[in-house]
Amino acid sequence: MEIKVPQVGESIFEAIIASWNKQDGDSVAKDELLCELETDKVNVELNAEAAGVLSIQVAAGTTVKIGSVIGSIDESAATSAEAPKAAAPAEKTPPAAAKPPKETAPKAEASVNPAARKLAQEQGVDLSTLAGSGKNGRVLVEDVQGAKPTPKPQPAPAAKPEPTKPEAAKAEPAKPEPTKSTPAVKASDARSSREPMSPMRKRIAERLVSVRQTTAMLTTFNEADMSRVMDLRRRQKEHFLARHGIKLGLMSFFVKACVEALREFPMVNARIDGNDIVLQHFYDIGVAVASERGLVVPVLRDADRLNFAEIEQGIATLAEKVQTRKIALADLEGGTFTISNGGIYGNLLSTPMLNPPQCGILGMHTILDRPVARDGAVVIRPMMNLALSYDHRLIDGREAVGFLKRIKTCIEDPEELLLEQ
Numbered sequence: 001m002e003i004k005v006p007q008v009g010e011s012i013f014e015a016i017i018a019s020w021n022k023q024d025g026d027s028v029a030k031d032e033l034l035c036e037l038e039t040d041k042v043n044v045e046l047n048a049e050a051a052g053v054l055s056i057q058v059a060a061g062t063t064v065k066i067g068s069v070i071g072s073i074d075e076s077a078a079t080s081a082e083a084p085k086a087a088a089p090a091e092k093t094p095p096a097a098a099k100p101p102k103e104t105a106p107k108a109e110a111s112v113n114p115a116a117r118k119l120a121q122e123q124g125v126d127l128s129t130l131a132g133s134g135k136n137g138r139v140l141v142e143d144v145q146g147a148k149p150t151p152k153p154q155p156a157p158a159a160k161p162e163p164t165k166p167e168a169a170k171a172e173p174a175k176p177e178p179t180k181s182t183p184a185v186k187a188s189d190a191r192s193s194r195e196p197m198s199p200m201r202k203r204i205a206e207r208l209v210s211v212r213q214t215t216a217m218l219t220t221f222n223e224a225d226m227s228r229v230m231d232l233r234r235r236q237k238e239h240f241l242a243r244h245g246i247k248l249g250l251m252s253f254f255v256k257a258c259v260e261a262l263r264e265f266p267m268v269n270a271r272i273d274g275n276d277i278v279l280q281h282f283y284d285i286g287v288a289v290a291s292e293r294g295l296v297v298p299v300l301r302d303a304d305r306l307n308f309a310e311i312e313q314g315i316a317t318l319a320e321k322v323q324t325r326k327i328a329l330a331d332l333e334g335g336t337f338t339i340s341n342g343g344i345y346g347n348l349l350s351t352p353m354l355n356p357p358q359c360g361i362l363g364m365h366t367i368l369d370r371p372v373a374r375d376g377a378v379v380i381r382p383m384m385n386l387a388l389s390y391d392h393r394l395i396d397g398r399e400a401v402g403f404l405k406r407i408k409t410c411i412e413d414p415e416e417l418l419l420e421q
Contacts (some may be wrong), residue, residue, distance in 0.1 A: 001049065001050055001052075001072060001073050001075060002069045002071075002072050003034065003046070003069065003070055003071040003072060003073065004067055004068065004069055004070070005037065005046075005064050005065065005066050005067060005068050005070060006044065006046065006066075007066055007067070008037075008039055008041075008042065008044055008066065008329055012039050012040065012041060012066065012329070013065065013066055014039075014063055014064065014065050014066060014199070015037040015038060015039045015044070015063070015064060015066065015199065016037070016038045016039075016061065016062070016063050016064075016198070016199055017035055017036075017037060017038075017058060017059070017060050017061065017062050017064060017070060018035070018036045018037060018038040018043070018060065018061075019035060019036050019060050020034065020035045020056060020060050021033045021034055021035055021036070022034055022035075022054050022056075023054075023056075024054065024055060024056040025053060025054065025055070026053070026054050027051075027052070027053055027054075027077075028048045028051065028052065028053070028054050028073065029048065029051050030048055030049065030050055030051045031047050031048060032047060032048045033045055033046075033047055033048075033138065034046050034047060034048050034054065034071070035060070035070075038198070038199060038200075039199055039200075040199040040200045040202065040203030040204075041200065041203070041296075041329055041332055042325075042327055042328060042329050042332070043325045048073060049073075050073055050075050051073075051075065052073040052074045052075040052076070052077050053073065053074045053077035054071060054072075054073055055071055055072045055073070055074065056070070056071045057069060057070055057071045057072070058070040058071065063199070112127055112132075112138070112139040116139050116140055116143065116144045117139075119144045120144045120147075123144065123147075123149055124149040125144050125147045125148075125149055127139055127144075129147070130143050130144070130147055131143075140324065142324065198293055198294075200293045200294045201293070201294055204294050204295065207356070208353060210356070211353050211354050211356060214356070215354055215356065215391045215393065216391060216392040216393045217353075217354055217389055217390070217391060217392070218389070218390060218392045218397070218400070219351045219352075219387055219388065219389045219390075220387070220388050220390070220397070220400045220401055220404055221349070221385065221386065221387050221388075221404075222385075222386045222388075222401075222404045222405065222407075222408050223383050223384065223385050223386060223408070224383070224384050224386055224407070224408045224411040224412055225372070225381050225382070225383060225411075225412050226367050226381075226382040226383065226384050226411065227381055227382060227412075228412060228413065228414055228415075229250070229253055229411055229414050230367075230382060232414055232415075233248050233249075233250075236248060240308075240309070243309075244309035244312070244313070246309060246312045246313050246316060247312065248308065248312065249312055249315075250341075250364075251287065251311070251312070251315055251339070251341065252308040252309075252311040252312050252315075253308075253410075253411060253414055253417065254339055254341075254362070254364060254407070254411070255285055255287075255300065255303050255306075255311050255339065256303075256308070256311070256410070256417045257406075257407045257410035257411055257417065258283075258285060258303075258337060258339060258362060258407060259283050259285070259303055259304045260406065260407075260410055260417070261403045261404075261406040261407050261410070262283055262336075262337060262403075263304075264402075264403075264406055265399050265402060265403040265406070266279055267279075267359070267394055267395050267399055268337065268359060268360040268390065268395055268399065268400075268403050269283065269336050269337055269360075270359060270394060271336075271357040271358065271359055271394075272357065272359070272391070272393065272394055273357075277394065280336045282302060282304075282336065283302065283303045283304040283336060283337070284299050284300065284301050284302065284303065284334055284335050284336050284337075285299065285300045285303040285335065285336070285337055285338070285339060286298070286299045286300070286335035286337065286338035286339070286355060286358070287299075287300060287315055287318065287338070287339055288338060288339065288340035288341070289318065289319050289322045289323075291322050291323060296322050296327065296332065297332065297335065297338055297355055298318035298319075298321065298322060298327060298331045298332055299318075299331060299332065299333070299334060299335040300314050300315065300318070318331060335355065335358060336358060337358055337360050337361070337362075338352075338355045338358055338360075338361040338362070339361070339362045339364065340352045340361060340362070340363050340364065341364040342363060342364065342365055342366075343364050343365045343366040343367065343384065344366075345366075346366050347365050347366055348365055348366055348368070348385065349365055349385045349387070350363055350365065350387060351363070351387060351389060352387060352389045353389065354389055354390075354391060359390060359391040359394050359395060360388060360389070360390045360391070360395065360400075360403070361388070361389050361390075362386065362387070362388055362404075362407065363386065363387035363388070363389070364384065364386065365384055365385040365386070365387070366384070367382045367383065367384045368382070368383060368384075369381070369382055369383075370383045384411075386404060386407065386408065388400055388403060388404045390403075
């Protein structure tokens with residue numbers, strides 16, 4: 001039977017064979033992991049649909065189209081291997097002849113997720129010492145994260161060299177000096193290097209250019225006093241953690257604030273389809289998460305129906321899926337609005353890029369103590385800059401400013417959000 005690249009999603013047309021878990025000619029069992037495919041959005045593990053002998057037709061690292069054949073499984077080979085073999089006549093062994101000692105074959109390394117292998121190399125973990133928690137003992141990223149680095153063997157002390165006699169030193173031939181025409185170049189002297197772009201990075205580049213070319217993107221700015229949110233979190237953090245088993249973060253406040261603002265300004269939650277405006281009466285909020293391959297935006301479904309704890313738990317689950325490369329395409333599609341928190345990296349102010357077909361995205365930034373005027377006096381407050389990028393084809397400036405002011409009001413008066421629980 002042929003091994004084909006499966007259909008992953010409507011917007012995915014090609015993939016890279018990240019790695020083969022088996023060698024050409026290996027026997028495979030049904031449902032055993034064959035290879036891992038990397039697309040511009042998600043990673044896909046491809047399992048054997050039948051038992052047999054594997055024939056690899058496309059090498060790892062190759063970009064392939066969806067539906068293309070990358071190998072095959074000879075099912076008849078599995079059947080013949082299972083058939084009982086005819087017993088061969090036993091030969092008598094002379095009593096004096098001793099059987100040669102059996103050599104112990106090296107233990108085969110368990111299958112390893114490519115991301116786990118890379119992490120193990122970075123952290124100095126010996127994969128052969130790990131017991132994989134994945135299917136068929138497959139070593140996953142979380143197995144490496146919980147492992148201790150393998151100590152490197154200390155070299156034995158070198159023996160002191162015996163003193164060399166002057167005559168021996170004279171007899172040693174002199175080393176030729178390198179000529180000026182062929183200077184020795186070290187690898188570290190290279191001023192640049194080249195590597196191919198990953199499918200995700202290519203897709204990100206294409207989308208960024210497309211946003212500039214196909215939308216009328218503008219950005220409006222405001223700032224929010226974070227005093228009351230921070231005070232509320234400080235007073236409720238222990239009770240919240242004990243009750244729900246998760247910390248009360250900032251994102252739940254901003255998700256709630258965005259839902260309230262989207263209800264008041266429905267055009268920001270809409271999208272353009274040809275010459276039509278599609279008003280979306282649901283609130284699926286995308287939350288930008290950074291991964292080693294680039295920015296990923298999983299979607300928190302029906303955020304208007306979730307309480308603070310459910311929002312925090314949902315975001316944590318999605319972020320873990322992204323980091324362990326278990327995020328599914330369904331987790332990334334269909335968002336109506338996006339929140340991007342660049343503040344966790346210390347970003348003070350930026351212009352977030354739209355995530356089409358969405359028409360709005362909120363950018364959060366780092367919290368800094370700044371002097372502000374309150375009741376005729378200058379006081380110090382923890383302030384956050386907010387940025388709303390929007391598609392001006394659909395959203396007017398007045399609506400954009402009003403939307404951002406509504407978020408500011410909700411954040412500066414968070415008790416109002418809690419009353420909605």
